[in-house]
Amino acid sequence: MTSQATGYLANTPLILGMMRLLDHPQLHAPKTLAAWIESQLERGLDVFDHADIYGDGECERLFGEALAAYPGLRDKIRIVTKTGIVLAHQDTSQWQTKHYRAEAKHVSGAIDRALGRLRVEQVDTFLIHRPDPLMDAEPVARVLEEAVSAGKVRHIGVSNFRPEQWRWLQKNTDLPLVCNQAELSLTHAEPLFDGTHEAQLSDRLRWLAWSPLGGGKLAGHLPEDLLETAREHTGLSETSLAIAWISQIPGQPIPVLGSMNDDRIKAALEGCNSVLPRTLWFALLEAVRGRRVP
Structure with missing residues (x-):
């Protein structure tokens, strides 16, 4: 069986999440955003994560304007996007x-609207954003198959x-599901112990790990003396430690970094390229969980 690390998104250390693009107005001009995308490519980062609810589609639209202004970028990047969530303010029914x-x-x-906003003919990966208890899997699978057949989705x-x-x-389609984008961090490690991780490995789904820094609250969960000792031993910052902790998990989950801060991206990349001592990996986990490994 092919290793998870050599399959889908092989050699991709980090995915850049575009959820907070609206928080960076200095990047909204097409030329400026295109230059920012190019700078990430120079770092070896070519996968960008979107969803139709990010900024009510505005994040995709701004990204698409940058690609339209500099079309040479389109062939250099890969885009992940999602649908399936309708926020209360988007609900046009009486129920809101x-x-x-x-x-x-x-x-x-949603696939067609995403392609229109992003100004591309194909996205690399299209995801169903949340499990829907009312989902009729067979017709949804047919739509996804048709999108792949038409070249709209890879x-x-x-x-x-x-x-x-x-x-x-998966039972309703012959196309492989390549990934599950799900929460994973030192502060949300339950999927490593409840069988979810092994199920993803068994079914060959690559784990795209959102909120890998625990919402930026990791420092509040770790004793300062442990953090300081870890920094001295590894030379890694808090961000780098959190990313290195994820990258060491079998199957190599790919962190989806929600921050567009340059220093945070640098630190995350350093973590991707670092290996923690096994005992430190467990020490960090133990400290955050507040209890010893059984």
Whole structure:
């Protein structure tokens, strides 16, 4: 069997999340954003993560304007995007409630709308953003297959799915689900102990790990003396330690970094290229969990 590390998104150390693009108005001009994308490519980072709810589609639109202004970038990057969540303020019904829409018609339209906003003919990976208890898997699978056949989408996957949820979708299509984008960090390590991690390895889904820094609150979960000792021993910052901890897990989950801060990206990349002593890996986990390994 082919190793997870040599399959989907092989040799990709880090994915750059575009969820907070609206928080960086200095990057909104197409020329400026294109230059920022180019600078990430120079670092070896060519995968950018989007979703239709990020900025109500505005993040995709701004990214697409940059690609349109500098079309040479399109062939150098890979885009992951998602659909399936409708936020309360987006609900046009009388109920005004957040809900999920993993419906064939909605997914089909979402793919076309994403391509339009991003100004591309194909996205590398299209994900169902959340498991929808009302999802009729067979027609959704057909829509995804049609998008791949038409060249609109290269790969399909899921996000935040549990094993039996992704397996049900997989049973309805001959196309492989290549990934599950799900939360993983030192502060959210439960999937490593409840069988989810092994299920992803067994089913050959690459783990795209969102919130790898625990929402930026890692320092509040780790004793300062442990952090200081870890820094002295490894030379790594708090951010680098958190990313190195994830990158060491079998199957090599790929962190999806939500920050667009340059120093944070540098530190994350340093973590991707570092190996922690096994005992330090467990010491960090133990400290965050607040209890010893059984």
